[in-house]
Amino acid sequence: MPAGYQEVTPDLIEALRAAVPGRVSVGGEVNEDFSHDEMPIYGKAMPPVVVEAKTTEEVAAVMRLCNEARVPVVPRGAGTGLVGGAVATHGGVMLSTARMNRILGYDPENMVVRVQAGVLLNDLAEDAAKQGFLYPPDPGEKFATLGGNAATNAGGMRAVKYGTTRDYVRAMTVVLPTGEVLQLGASVSKSSSGYSLLNLMIGSEGTLGVITELTLKLIPAPKEVISLVVLYEDLEACIGSVPKLMRSGLQPQALEFMEREIVRLSESYLGKSTFPQVFEGTEVNAYLLVTFDGESEDALTDLIEQASEVVLEAGALDVLVADTPQLKKDAWAARSTFLEAISANTKLLDESDVVVPVNEIANYLGYIKQIAGGYDFEVKSFGHAGDGNLHIYNCSNTMEQAEFERQVADFMRKAYAKATELGGQISGEHGIGHGKRQYLASMAGPEVMRLMAGIKRVFDPNGILNPGKVCGE
Amino acid sequence: MPAGYQEVTPDLIEALRAAVPGRVSVGGEVNEDFSHDEMPIYGKAMPPVVVEAKTTEEVAAVMRLCNEARVPVVPRGAGTGLVGGAVATHGGVMLSTARMNRILGYDPENMVVRVQAGVLLNDLAEDAAKQGFLYPPDPGEKFATLGGNAATNAGGMRAVKYGTTRDYVRAMTVVLPTGEVLQLGASVSKSSSGYSLLNLMIGSEGTLGVITELTLKLIPAPKEVISLVVLYEDLEACIGSVPKLMRSGLQPQALEFMEREIVRLSESYLGKSTFPQVFEGTEVNAYLLVTFDGESEDALTDLIEQASEVVLEAGALDVLVADTPQLKKDAWAARSTFLEAISANTKLLDESDVVVPVNEIANYLGYIKQIAGGYDFEVKSFGHAGDGNLHIYNCSNTMEQAEFERQVADFMRKAYAKATELGGQISGEHGIGHGKRQYLASMAGPEVMRLMAGIKRVFDPNGILNPGKVCGE
Numbered sequence: 001m002p003a004g005y006q007e008v009t010p011d012l013i014e015a016l017r018a019a020v021p022g023r024v025s026v027g028g029e030v031n032e033d034f035s036h037d038e039m040p041i042y043g044k045a046m047p048p049v050v051v052e053a054k055t056t057e058e059v060a061a062v063m064r065l066c067n068e069a070r071v072p073v074v075p076r077g078a079g080t081g082l083v084g085g086a087v088a089t090h091g092g093v094m095l096s097t098a099r100m101n102r103i104l105g106y107d108p109e110n111m112v113v114r115v116q117a118g119v120l121l122n123d124l125a126e127d128a129a130k131q132g133f134l135y136p137p138d139p140g141e142k143f144a145t146l147g148g149n150a151a152t153n154a155g156g157m158r159a160v161k162y163g164t165t166r167d168y169v170r171a172m173t174v175v176l177p178t179g180e181v182l183q184l185g186a187s188v189s190k191s192s193s194g195y196s197l198l199n200l201m202i203g204s205e206g207t208l209g210v211i212t213e214l215t216l217k218l219i220p221a222p223k224e225v226i227s228l229v230v231l232y233e234d235l236e237a238c239i240g241s242v243p244k245l246m247r248s249g250l251q252p253q254a255l256e257f258m259e260r261e262i263v264r265l266s267e268s269y270l271g272k273s274t275f276p277q278v279f280e281g282t283e284v285n286a287y288l289l290v291t292f293d294g295e296s297e298d299a300l301t302d303l304i305e306q307a308s309e310v311v312l313e314a315g316a317l318d319v320l321v322a323d324t325p326q327l328k329k330d331a332w333a334a335r336s337t338f339l340e341a342i343s344a345n346t347k348l349l350d351e352s353d354v355v356v357p358v359n360e361i362a363n364y365l366g367y368i369k370q371i372a373g374g375y376d377f378e379v380k381s382f383g384h385a386g387d388g389n390l391h392i393y394n395c396s397n398t399m400e401q402a403e404f405e406r407q408v409a410d411f412m413r414k415a416y417a418k419a420t421e422l423g424g425q426i427s428g429e430h431g432i433g434h435g436k437r438q439y440l441a442s443m444a445g446p447e448v449m450r451l452m453a454g455i456k457r458v459f460d461p462n463g464i465l466n467p468g469k470v471c472g473e
Numbered sequence: 474m475p476a477g478y479q480e481v482t483p484d485l486i487e488a489l490r491a492a493v494p495g496r497v498s499v500g501g502e503v504n505e506d507f508s509h510d511e512m513p514i515y516g517k518a519m520p521p522v523v524v525e526a527k528t529t530e531e532v533a534a535v536m537r538l539c540n541e542a543r544v545p546v547v548p549r550g551a552g553t554g555l556v557g558g559a560v561a562t563h564g565g566v567m568l569s570t571a572r573m574n575r576i577l578g579y580d581p582e583n584m585v586v587r588v589q590a591g592v593l594l595n596d597l598a599e600d601a602a603k604q605g606f607l608y609p610p611d612p613g614e615k616f617a618t619l620g621g622n623a624a625t626n627a628g629g630m631r632a633v634k635y636g637t638t639r640d641y642v643r644a645m646t647v648v649l650p651t652g653e654v655l656q657l658g659a660s661v662s663k664s665s666s667g668y669s670l671l672n673l674m675i676g677s678e679g680t681l682g683v684i685t686e687l688t689l690k691l692i693p694a695p696k697e698v699i700s701l702v703v704l705y706e707d708l709e710a711c712i713g714s715v716p717k718l719m720r721s722g723l724q725p726q727a728l729e730f731m732e733r734e735i736v737r738l739s740e741s742y743l744g745k746s747t748f749p750q751v752f753e754g755t756e757v758n759a760y761l762l763v764t765f766d767g768e769s770e771d772a773l774t775d776l777i778e779q780a781s782e783v784v785l786e787a788g789a790l791d792v793l794v795a796d797t798p799q800l801k802k803d804a805w806a807a808r809s810t811f812l813e814a815i816s817a818n819t820k821l822l823d824e825s826d827v828v829v830p831v832n833e834i835a836n837y838l839g840y841i842k843q844i845a846g847g848y849d850f851e852v853k854s855f856g857h858a859g860d861g862n863l864h865i866y867n868c869s870n871t872m873e874q875a876e877f878e879r880q881v882a883d884f885m886r887k888a889y890a891k892a893t894e895l896g897g898q899i900s901g902e903h904g905i906g907h908g909k910r911q912y913l914a915s916m917a918g919p920e921v922m923r924l925m926a927g928i929k930r931v932f933d934p935n936g937i938l939n940p941g942k943v944c945g946e
Contacts, residue, residue, distance in 0.1 A: 109716040109832035153665045164663055166672075167640070180920050188828045189860045190637055190901040192626045192676050194913050194943055195925045199639075199672035203665050220722035243582040249693035249768060295722060299772070355661045359582035387662045428663040440667050447653050452668045454931030458924060470667055 005090060005464070006070040008048045016051055016093070019061035023052040023099070033079065034094055035087070038141075041350050041405070042084030042435040047074065047094035054099050056173055056181060056212040063210065063465075064179030066093055072467050073177075075206035077118060077145030081152065082351055083433030085205045090467045095210060097147050104213070106131055111218045112170055112187045117147025117211045124216075133218035136162035138254075139429065140336060147211045153203035155429030157254040157291075160246075160386025162219075164429065166202045173213035174201055177460040187215050200455070205431050206466045208459040222293035224300050225253070227322040229331055230288040230311050231279050235259060238286035239362040241314035242385045245290070246358065248310050250303050254291040255386030256335055257361070262342075262382050263287060266334045269341035274330040279317040288316075288385060289335055338382055338391075346395040348377070348404045352412060352436075354419040355389045355428035367418050368392060375407045389428030412439060432470045440470070478563060478937070479543040481521045489524055489566070492534035496525040496572070506552065507567055508560070511614075514823050514878070515557035515908040520547065520567035527572050529646055529654060529685040536683065536938075537652030539566055545940050546650075548679035550591060550618030554625065555824055556906030558678045563940045568683060570620050577686070579604055584691045585643055585660045590620025590684045597689075606691035609635035611727075612902065613809060620684045626676035628902035630727040630764075633719075633859025635692075637902065639675045646686035647674055650933040660688050673928070678904050680939045681932040695766035697773050698726070700795040702804055703761040703784050704752050708732060711759035712835040714787035715858045718763070719831065721783050723776050727764040728859030729808055730834070735815075735855050736760060739807045742814035747803040752790040761789075761858060762808055811855055811864075819868040821850070821877045825885060825909075827892040828862045828901035840891050841865060848880045862901030885912060905943045913943070 017024045025031070026049050036044040053059045066073045072092030079086055088094050100118035107113070111133070115124060121135075122142035128135045137149060139156035148154070150172065155164040171185030185191065185198040201208055232238040238257055245252060260277075267273045277284055290307065294300045308319045322328040343349060356364045365381060372379040376399050383390035392415065394408050416426055416439045425443070426432065432440045441449050452471035456463070463472070490497045498504070499522050509517040526532045539546045545565030552559055561567050573591035580586070584606070588597060594608075595615035601608045610622060612629035621627070623645065628637040644658030658664065658671040674681055705711040711730055718725060733750070740746045750757055763780065767773045781792045795801040816822060829837045838854060845852040849872050856863035865888065867881050889899055889912045898916070899905065905913045914922050925944035929936070936945070 107830075107832075108720065110830045111719060153669075155663045155665070159663055163640075164665075166669075167636075176920075182920060184921075186828075186896050186898050187830050188862075188896070188898055188901070190628045190632055190828050190857075190862050191898040192628070192637075192902050192904045193899040194676075194905055194917060194921070195681075195928055196626075196639075196672055196676050197921065197924060199669055199675075200928075202672075203667075203669050208668075220720055222722070246584060247581065247693055249695070355659075355663050357580075357583045357660050359580075384663075389661075389663050423659050423661070425659050425661055425664040426666040428661070429665050431665045432667055444667060447649075447655060448657075448667070448670060451670060451931060455668055455673075455928060458927030458931060 005072050005092065008071055008092060009069070012065060012069050012071060013049060015065050016049065016062060019065065020051050020053055020058045025050045037079050037081040037084060037086050039082040039084065039351060039435065041348065043087065043089065045088045047088035048091055050094045050096060052096045052099045056175065059095065059175045059210050059212050060179045060181050062093065062095055063175050063177055067178050067462055067464055070462055070464060072464050074466050075210045077148030078120065078143055080141045080144040081148065081433060082430045083435040085431055085433030085469055087434060089434055097145060097212070100212060103127055107187060110187050112215050113218055114213060114215050115146055116213055118145050120145060121149060128218055129221060132221055134221040135168065135216060135218055137165045137168055140339065146214055146216070150202055150211055150214055151204065151206050152429065152431040155389060157256065157384065160255050160384065161251050161253045166199065168217045169198065169202055169214060170217050171215035172198060172201060172211050174209040174211050176209050177462065177465040185215070203431070205433060205470050207456060207470050207472065223295050224297055225291060225293045226300050226304060227328045227331055228290045228304065228307065229275060229320040229322060230290060231276060231284045231317040232286040232315065233282055233284070233317060235286045235365065236362050237315035238288055239385060241288070241311045241316060243359055244310050244314050245307065246386065248306065250292070250307050252290045252386065253293045254289070255384070256289040257385040258287045258289065258335065258382050260285045262338060262380050263334060265345070266337045266341045269344060270333060270337055272330065274334055282317060284317065289331055342380060342393050342395060346397060348396045348399060348401060350394045350408045352392050352415060353389060353428050353430045354392065354416065354424055354426065355387065356419050356422050356424035358388045360422045361385065361388055361390065364390070364418065364422060368415060371411065371414055375411055377404060377407060387428065388424065416443060434469055437470065478545050478565065478940070481544055481565060482542070485538060485542050485544060486522060488538050489522065489535060492538065493524050493526055493531045498523045510552050510554040510557060510559050512555040512557065512824060512908065514821065516560065516562065518561045520561035521564055523567045523569060525569045525572045529648060532568065532648045532683050532685050533652045533654050535566065535568055536648050536650055540651050540935055540937055543935055543937060545937050547939050548683045550621030551593065551616055553614045553617040554621065554906060555903045556908040558625070558904055558906030558942055560907060562907055570618060570685070573685065576600055580660060583660050585688050586691055587686060587688050588619055589686055591618050593618060594622060601691055602694060605694055607694040608641065608689060608691055610638045610641055613812065619687055619689070623675055623684055623687055624677065624679050625902065625904040628862060630729065630857065633728050633857065634724050634726045639672065641690045642671065642675055642687060643690050644688035645671060645674060645684050647682040647684050649682050650935065650938040658688070676904070678906060678939065678943050680929060680943050680945065696768050697770055698764060698766045699773050699777065700801045700804055701763040701777065701780065702748060702793040702795060703763060704749060704757045704790040705759040705788065706755055706757070706790060708759045708838065709835045710788035711761055712858060714761070714784045714789060716832055717783050717787050718780065719859065721779065723765070723780050725763045725859065726766045727762070728857070729762040730858040731760045731762065731808065731855050733758045735811060735853050736807060738818070739810045739814045742817060743806060743810055745803065747807055755790060757790065762804060815853060815866050815868060819870060821869045821872060821874060823867045823881045825865050825888060826862060826901050826903045827865065827889065827897055827899065828860065829892050829895050829897035831861045833895045834858065834861055834863065837863065837891065837895060841888060844884065844887055848884055850877060850880060860901065861897065889916060907942055910943065
């Protein structure tokens with residue numbers, strides 16, 4: 001392992017100010033927002049210095065200076081992560097890409113767009129739509145940066161049809177910890193030209209290099225989109241219909257399951273009720289929210305008819321078609337507001353985003369409910385039914401923080417062990433960061449962790465880039 | 474770098490025979506087929522020992538023994554590669570996975586299949602079809618192993634709609650050079666759980682580990698498939714219509730371009746003429762072969778009408794619908810026979826499979842034709858129009874081999890430099906192996922090569938696994 005890290009010196013600050021004039025904050029000038037991400041339970045830390053770069057050259061200069069000085073650097077996009085990945089746990093310099101927010105240009109013939117890493121997902125989505133394109137990845141958090149999305153291989157609602165961020169990153173400009181600038185990948189869709197450093201960089205959470213530009217694949221925007229709300233008496237029937245829908249070849253764009261309680265919470269937060277609670281005298285306890293896209297209204301009508309047949313045969317109570325823009329908006333608003341609604345109502349919050357095989361979702365949630373009774377916090381869950389990616393929240397308004405953390409650690413150990421046993425993975429889309437390292441190490445085993453640490457040393461011999469994250473000490 | 478490799482000793486042979494009883498060939502027992510792949514111009518080498526493993530445990534035992542003895546190991550599937558990747562250039566032990574040919578089981582609810590690495594693509598394709606599934610990757614060579622497909626990230630005809638092998642490998646069992654057995658990935662479709670060693674292994678051409686089992690994603694088999702042959706007066710019009718077709722959202726499953734000369738060669742090899750040579754008095758000089766799939770005949774009829782409109786507006790002479798099984802078979806037979814037809818007619822053959830942006834294909838082929846005149850060999854090309862992956866053949870029946878190799882090296886240097894200049898990559902699907910190392914190094918640059926070599930050392934500290942390939946000396 002590298003020798004100890006050094007503190008930021010006045011000389012280094014002076015050199016950083018010369019390299020990035022007017023965009024270096026030090027000590028008391030640093031905004032408190034930079035001390036945490038959206039899951040502050042993993043610990044806050046004020047970075048001694050924040051640099052807000054605007055170009056690849058500035059990022060390279062910062063990395064060169066900090067590498068020479070052996071000072072840790074933590075890259076940060078919009079700070080919307082949920083695993084403490086962009087928190088300066090080891091002090092040093094926080095390198096913000098938030099001002100690298102230019103869409104550099106579309107190449108309509110090759111259907112790609114080039115962006116700076118700090119462009120927000122929402123900004124690209126809106127801009128691409130104006131050009132007749134869809135950027136398919138659609139994580140719940142629309143105000144994350146695209147650089148952050150690539151660094152965590154963000155997934156989201158549409159992954160069931162369109163895949164995750166990995167599937168849309170064709171090329172990137174990345175600055176190594178030494179300050180070297182690399183171009184990885186190309187705008188082409190196929191490559192077998194040596195080890196895929198591009199795919200290694202995707203999901204490496206800012207520990208191997210700082211992504212400064214991305215070339216992203218776009219697709220022609222589907223002409224029509226429609227959503228269904230499917231009602232079930234219980235979760236088993238709801239989840240049981242998912243593999244049947246997937247086998248049908250109807251290719252839903254999104255396929256989310258929700259239980260009664262979390263829908264009520266979200267609706268009460270929004271002050272608007274959209275999801276029926278009773279159907280013909282039967283209590284509705286679970287919902288599927290399904291979206292289809294297609295090239296014409298006729299094609300979609302056809303898809304909806306076939307999908308309704310599949311889910312009704314699989315035990316659904318009823319199918320509601322959200323065929324007006326308002327209905328669709330309301331249905332998705334309830335789903336999109338879950339985290340916000342939970343956060344607003346909760347003092348102490350922790351979360352996991354395990355992924356299990358689709359046909360094990362009900363089994364896994366049964367296990368979670370069974371163990372949840374043994375703890376003083378509440379457990380709330382929802383998730384992506386089409387790909388088995390579950391968001392499980394631990395919430396308390398009454399516990400002491402130390403006791404909450406102790407109990408959550410015990411809960412998570414069990415929850416991750418069960419996910420691993422069922423053939424799942426620690427994280428579907430949020431990553432490992434600082435908060436999930438020990439669980440990754442348990443799941444992956446010492447040999448995989450040794451390989452990851454070895455790769456880290458190849459890219460970052462002095463260990464200065466985002467230390468303590470993913471496979472770091 | 475590791476110390477020098479050791480020769481195979483009688484002790485090692487004895488230990489290998491104990492580990493893999495009855496399936497170790499030595500010296501004169503070794504079949505000549507093991508001395509080369511399908512592009513012998515890169516040099517033949519008889520391996521001193523061939524081991525035909527049947528299980529992961531046997532592979533692990535072989536690796537442990539050879540690692541301890543510092544003897545090189547070359548993993549080999551069906552030997553259908555085109556870049557000398559599975560040739561024992563450094564002597565040692567050839568480890569064949571050809572007998573690891575069992576389909577281990579389908580998981581229809583999660584739509585995955587588990588196979589041993591030596592299962593042939595064609596065998597899985599046929600078997601999956603019986604289960605109502607499609608395994609989308611469709612490289613021209615149907616008798617390659619799936620392990621080899623993963624090791625080279627093989628692409629093929631359907632990549633334009635469905636992506637390459639990388640997009641279908643959910644998990645693998647891999648044996649490290651030290652004999653350690655790792656499980657990478659899971660049957661789930663989403664993961665953000667540390668560096669993607671799975672994606673690093675895909676496309677690493679047997680230099681980082683030996684793939685012994687794969688969990689592959691399947692999709693529901695499309696109900697209907699239909700092909701079109703589109704006629705053009707010249708290549709420019711042909712290639713020019715491709716981005717328009719891609720933008721249309723009609724999602725062809727395959728999109729191949731062919732020039733007059735190579736179609737005639739193939740038809741004369743097959744003894745059957747399928748592609749019209751003249752349309753209403755105009756000579757046909759270029760063709761697009763387009764395939765669509767869909768859920769119903771009506772949906773396909775609709776797609777074909779729209780596609781015909783797009784290509785006719787873009788300058789096509791005519792569109793022929795291959796709407797009978799025989800017509801479709803004949804059209805694709807001509808395309809699939811290119812390599813065979815060229816090989817049958819050629820004494821000295823070399824090849825490249827560069828990939829360039831889709832809108833640069835015509836420009837690039839113009840350049841190739843322009844420089845081709847300066848050499849004594851013939852140049853023939855065809856390729857995947859939907860993804861810019863071009864197969865360019867150098868053929869001679871009259872040149873001396875040394876002079877052929879000298880001229881080809883000069884041609885390739887120029888051809889790869891031009892591809893790189895246009896934003897392309899060295900290889901779209903064949904890989905780097907032994908034959909393309911110098912071109913990869915020129916394109917990627919010293920820093921990327923340093924990272925690849927560093928990664929290689931992390932996985933293979935003694936450098937015994939497939940030495941001299943990709944980034945090896």
